[in-house]
Amino acid sequence: MVAANFDTINELKQSLVRKALSYGIWVADTTAAAVTAPFDAQGVLQALPAGYKPLGYTTDDGVQFSGDFSVSEVTAGQSAKPIRSDVETDTVTVQATLLETQAAAVAVFENLPLSTLGDTGGLWDWKRPMSPATIYRRLVFIARDTGSNGTDPIYIVRHMPLALRTGRGDEQWSRTEAISREVTFTGYHDEAQNTDMRTWFGGAGWMALAPRTDEVQSVAITGGPTGGTYTLTFDGQTTAGIAYNATAAAVQFALEGLSNIGVGDVVCAGGPHPGSPVTVTFGGQYDGTNVPQMTASAAGLTGGTTPTVTVTTTTPGGP
Template sequence: MPAADFTAMAELRQSLIRKALRYAIFAADSSASAVSAPFDSGGVLQTLPSGYVPVGFTTTDGVTFSGDMSNSDVESGQSSSPTRSDVETDTQTAQWVPQETNAAAVALYENLPLAGSGSLPELGSATWTWSRPKTPPTRYRRLVFIAEDLNKETGNAIYIVRHFPSALRTGREDEQWARTEALTRGVTYQAYIDDVLGTDSVTWIDGPGWRDLAPLSDEVQQVSITGGPTGGTYTLTFDGQTTAGIPYNASAATVQSALEALSNVTDGDVVCTGGPHPGTPVNVTFGGQYDGEDVPQMTGSAAGLTGGTTPAVVVTTTTPGGA
């Protein structure tokens, strides 16, 4: 096996360290549509279905997603470690502390509907009032969490969208009134399986900045010999450098060797396939120092070819680099 390059093996990429530079929480009653496609085919963020309302500002702790998992182990007399383990429970919760006194924050804290009968009226249009029922209702919600980050190289947005299609309030923090702090109503919601979607949580990552991370295409140029020559040689010129004569019936390996002998091409910069000439084209794929780049198109000279009918060297770019 070849010697390892640790840096290459580790694949450390700062561009993949994500932060929630901005984030927002949205809530809807269970009657609202579940989110199925937060992005279009081009990675553009789409509006949420009708019925989702924003929670607004939260404390600097943001949103904490927690998990609770338990396993059932089988222990055997012949082993000090369990001989079998199966997942019994695997639940997910989201906890956050709203700072705004808006309809969404109050409804989520007090277990009120977000729309329809029993919901709070439009902000400022009437008195807000609610009372605690003798028997608290079991009220499932749909929750959406959206975080925005940036691709530091392009400046384009990267979005992380997490959807709890069926969530239930399982905890709430103390509501404290004080002159020195904002009035807050912290809540915890647990995700439950949605019968239609068949999951308790769906997460998407996309956006123009995410699409920018896709590897760029390596350029592929095709070298064809026309006119049916029966002897002689031809040359290829790449970015001002011209090869030595290449036999009219060269294999792909021979073409690759001729290109690698140029001062501006090193081993690994080109890979040639196809051939042999003159009947079959040779495909030249650029990599190495030209990886993912739009490189100059080669030109060919058929001056040294003999026989046939007006032989020529035709170079075409079949896959542009950098796309």
């Protein structure tokens, strides 16, 4: 067996430690569209469908996601351990304490339709009914963090397409504390969305964490030249002449002479020409990048039968 390097196999990554540096909660009636695509293909956060209203500030203990999970077990006299376990319940709840006295927050706390109160500053009036209504909502929770560069956002989006207020805490009035309203929601299975909660990760900072592949291009000579040189052009810059029988090291030296390729930006292998292709792997400043494909000129090659130089991309770079 091969000895292990503990630090290597432990794979500790500070870049994967997330915080909700800022976050928000939005609520909508079930007549509003469910959230199905909060990000585009590039991971850019998209606007919520019409009808979602922000619930504003919460207390600094934030949003708590919890729930109830239980299993039923079958025991037997012949075993000290259960011989079968099945999930019995698996529910999700969300709790937050709202600080803003605004229409959506009060409606959620008082279990009112969102249209009941109207705009802030208008005359509000409502009565508690003898039999409380069962009012389902759609809820969206968005947390924002930053990537390792401190600027690119990382978003976590959670959507409860069918949520019911199942708990209400105290509403406290005092001189020293803001009036707050604690609410608890339980998620129920939405048939159209086939879930009680869906979660997405996105944002430029998150996309930057994706594994990336270094691009590999192959330079091959055909036609059996017996002398002369050829050139390679990368992103508008052209090398000095490269010998028809160059080794991989010689091709790498020529590429490193370009103003847009430094030492460590390419690693060449294979060869020598003309019998074997030379592979060029891009790294350094081009690490994990889809770089332009090089072009070649065989005008300086001599001998053989119409010698040509062909460049092909064998492994595209990028995520």
